[in-house]
Amino acid sequence: MLLLSIDWIFIIEKVVLILVIILSSFGVAAYATWGERKVAAIMQDRIGPARAGIFGLLQPLADGGKLFFKEEIVPDRSTRTLFILGPALFMVTALMTSAVIPWGPDFTMTIGGTERSVSLQVADINIGILYIFGVVSLGVYGIMLGGWSSNNKFSLLSAIRAASQSISYELAMGLSLIAVLMVTQTLSLREIVGQQHGFWSDGYFTWNFFKQPLAFLIFLVCSFAELNRAPFDMPECESELNMGYHQEYSSMKLGLYLFAEYINMFISSAVLSTVFFGGYNFPWMDQVQAAVPGGLFSIICVTVLMIKVVGFILFFMFIRWTLPRFRYDQLLNLGWKGLIPLALINLVITGGVILFFFNK
Amino acid sequence: MSLHEILFYFLSLMALVCALGVILSRNPVKSVLFLIATFFAISGHYVLMNAQFLAVVNIIVYAGAIMVLFLFVIMLMNLNADAEPQKSRLVQFAAVLSGGALFLVMIAALKTAGIHAEESKIDSSGEIGLIHNLGQVLFKEYVLPFEVSSVLFLSAMIGAMVIGKKEEARTEA
Numbered sequence: 462m463l464l465l466s467i468d469w470i471f472i473i474e475k476v477v478l479i480l481v482i483i484l485s486s487f488g489v490a491a492y493a494t495w496g497e498r499k500v501a502a503i504m505q506d507r508i509g510p511a512r513a514g515i516f517g518l519l520q521p522l523a524d525g526g527k528l529f530f531k532e533e534i535v536p537d538r539s540t541r542t543l544f545i546l547g548p549a550l551f552m553v554t555a556l557m558t559s560a561v562i563p564w565g566p567d568f569t570m571t572i573g574g575t576e577r578s579v580s581l582q583v584a585d586i587n588i589g590i591l592y593i594f595g596v597v598s599l600g601v602y603g604i605m606l607g608g609w610s611s612n613n614k615f616s617l618l619s620a621i622r623a624a625s626q627s628i629s630y631e632l633a634m635g636l637s638l639i640a641v642l643m644v645t646q647t648l649s650l651r652e653i654v655g656q657q658h659g660f661w662s663d664g665y666f667t668w669n670f671f672k673q674p675l676a677f678l679i680f681l682v683c684s685f686a687e688l689n690r691a692p693f694d695m696p697e698c699e700s701e702l703n704m705g706y707h708q709e710y711s712s713m714k715l716g717l718y719l720f721a722e723y724i725n726m727f728i729s730s731a732v733l734s735t736v737f738f739g740g741y742n743f744p745w746m747d748q749v750q751a752a753v754p755g756g757l758f759s760i761i762c763v764t765v766l767m768i769k770v771v772g773f774i775l776f777f778m779f780i781r782w783t784l785p786r787f788r789y790d791q792l793l794n795l796g797w798k799g800l801i802p803l804a805l806i807n808l809v810i811t812g813g814v815i816l817f818f819f820n821k
Numbered sequence: 822m823s824l825h826e827i828l829f830y831f832l833s834l835m836a837l838v839c840a841l842g843v844i845l846s847r848n849p850v851k852s853v854l855f856l857i858a859t860f861f862a863i864s865g866h867y868v869l870m871n872a873q874f875l876a877v878v879n880i881i882v883y884a885g886a887i888m889v890l891f892l893f894v895i896m897l898m899n900l901n902a903d904a905e906p907q908k909s910r911l912v913q914f915a916a917v918l919s920g921g922a923l924f925l926v927m928i929a930a931l932k933t934a935g936i937h938a939e940e941s942k943i944d945s946s947g948e949i950g951l952i953h954n955l956g957q958v959l960f961k962e963y964v965l966p967f968e969v970s971s972v973l974f975l976s977a978m979i980g981a982m983v984i985g986k987k988e989e990a991r992t993e994a
Contacts, residue, residue, distance in 0.1 A: 543850065588952060591877040598885025602857075605889070609850065609896045617896060624893050628886060648952060 470577065479583055482559050490723035491521035493774055497723075500778040528716035536611060536709050543610035548710065548717035551603025555721040557596045558728045561589040563651050565741050565763040568755045581759065582651060589650035590638060593732060594631075597687060600725070601627040604689075607718070608706035619705035622695045622789065629796040630686035636804035637679035640811040641736060644672050650735055660744035668739040675807045677737045679800050684729045686796065689722065691781040695789050730773035734766060741766040828869060836862035849895045853888055860884045874952040 495510065495517065502509025510517030535544060565581035586592060601624050608620025645653045657667045670677050686693040697705030707718045734740060741762035743749075750758050787795070839862060842855035860883045867876035908916075959967055 540848070540850070543854075586873060588873050588877055591874070591881065595877050595880040595885060598881050598889075601889055602892075605892055605896070606850075606854075609892075621893065621896065624889055628889060631886075 474577075474579060475583060478581070479560075482564070482583065483556055486556060486559060486724050486727055487720075489727045489770075489774075490720055491525070493723045493726060494524065494719075495520050496774065497778050497781075500775065501782050504779075504782045525716065528713050531712040533712035533714070534709075536613070538612045539709065540610040540612070543606045544709075545714070547603050547607030547610060548707075548714045548721075549603075550606065551600070552717045552721045552724075554596055554600040554603060555724040555728065558593050558732070560584050561586060561592050561650050562728075562731050562735055563654050563740060564766060565759045568759040581763065585649065585651045588648045590642065590648050590653075590736070593650075594635060594638070597634075598627075598631055600687070603718075603721070604706050607710065611706075611709035613709050615702045615704075616706050616708050619695075619697060619702045619708075623689065623706060626686055626689075626693065626695055626792060626796075629793055630683040630800070633679055633796060633800035633804050634683035634687065636801060636808060637673075637676040637683070638736075640676045640804070640807045641669055641673050643808075643811050643815060644669065650740075654735060654740035654742065657739040657742050659742060659746055660739070667742070668737065670737040673737070673807075673811070675803065676811075677733075679804050679807070680737070681733065682795075682800060684733065685777070685780070686792070688725050688729060688777070690726070690777055692784040692787050693792055694786060695792060726774060726777055727770065730770045730777070731766070733773050734769035738769050825869065828865070832862050832865040832869070836866075850892065853892050853895060856891075857884045857888050860888070871951070874955055 498520070499509045499517070501507075510520040513519035513523045535541060560583040563580075563582040563585075567578050567580050569576050569578050604623040605620045608616040608623070611617075642648060645656055647653060647656075653669070657669060659667055661667065665671070689695070689697065697707070702708075707715055710718060743762075743765045746762075749761060753761070836859055839855045839858040843852045843859065846852050846855060860879060864876040864879045867873070867879060
């Protein structure tokens with residue numbers, strides 16, 4: 462059919478890539494739940510999960526199985542369609558962000574007799590950062606719908622907290638990113654990673670962290686708030702709201718909410734590593750590239766990115782088990798009176814430095 | 822029909838169905854959700870015209886921020902399908918009249934629109950909507966309107982804060 466003259470190998474390549482990314486997101490998230498319990502246990506001088514498999518490594522499977530076999534209860538007075546839509550939407554928005562992250566450099570591969578350049582990025586859109594920002598801003602709908610439709614006052618309070626928290630911290634997050642974009646001069650994540658090639662060039666670090674440390678700090682704090690992680694886990698703070706927005710959820714719907722949070726953590730760690738810590742770049746990568754074949758080099762690069770991501774995930778966990786929870790007004794004050802002015806000052810300084818020192 | 826046209830008709834259908842859903846659904850929360858879906862369809866149209874920046878900004882600003890606030894207000898007021906106010910006969914009559922008048926005006930306006938459609942055909946391969954060109958146009962040709970509109974937003978923000986402050990003082994006194 463002339464109508465559908467599509468490059469089928471390209472489609473298959475992307476479908477395989479999407480499947481691999483989504484499945485590995487699930488895998489990382491599952492083992493992040495295990496990791497979280499182990500980290501908490503070590504920090505509190507306990508053993509943690511140890512019954513299922515060696516070091517409790519089968520614990521995520523056991524948890525998942527248990528959630529699947531639990532009885533599913535939809536509250537009588539809830540808005541049924543929205544009650545079901547809530548967790549689904551939360552999961553979808555959690556998975557969508559991974560589409561624009563470059564997981565590794567291109568490599569060439571012979572498929573069906575022709576040599577093709579395979580990209581390890583699902584979609585290279587020229588506004589990749591804005592896309593991430595758009596998806597993040599949609600993430601709150603899952604929580605709001607779930608909280609509202611359960612027809613429970615604690616859930617509703619939690620949903621409203623989640624919405625105002627997310628809107629407040631999105632502003633500071635966006636402003637801190639604008640300073641980074643002024644340095645990189647592009648919105649494409651692929652180009653941003655390309656500019657951070659290696660580690661050192663022209664007498665300075667190439668990674669954006671060293672060019673915009675303040676922006677990184679603001680972005681990091683905001684991602685804690687966007688992820689609803691401690692110390693900013695107001696929407697589910699159990700001492701005030703029982704369980705928060707997923708109070709009425711049971712079985713795998715609850716599982717989706719809990720699981721999507723870990724996927725969010727994985728993806729935001731990947732975004733942090735990509736934008737600020739050079740993505741898949743590492744020191745002396747040129748020498749390594751010259752020494753090993755192309756395919757192996759891509760694998761090394763993906764591994765480097767994964768190490769950075771796991772580092773950030775561990776950091777998120779250490780913070781959770783170290784700092785106590787903020788009070789809600791403290792949280793909003795920090796966002797509006799602390800981070801937003803700080804991000805604006807950073808913006809002005811960045812603009813001034815670019816104007817006076819790097820004006821070509 | 823090319824793939825481009827199929828996408829165009831699909832997105833248009835989606836936009837129209839969702840827009841109808843906004844006004845026809847009894848539950849205000851569902852109306853808001855339909856409106857968000859409409860924004861997505863419109864963003865799809867922007868992408869078809871190669872204006873990716875506009876598409877994403879449309880989603881960030883409208884679907885991500887404004888609609889969250891809408892939903893926020895609706896949830897706080899706890900509007901439900903049964904809480905919907907019943908319009909009086911007089912209002913219904915006036916609505917039919919004004920709707921019919923608008924319909925006639927639209928017909929008259931659309932009658933001549935077909936002639937110019939060929940001239941103003943938007944080039945789908947154009948780069949007018951990419952962020953670089955948009956920035957150049959916005960900050961070179963339209964810099965004054967751009968800055969004036971930012972002053973407008975600032976005054977709206979200050980106005981909102983003044984109203985908020987006044988309320989606070991009254992409750993304290």
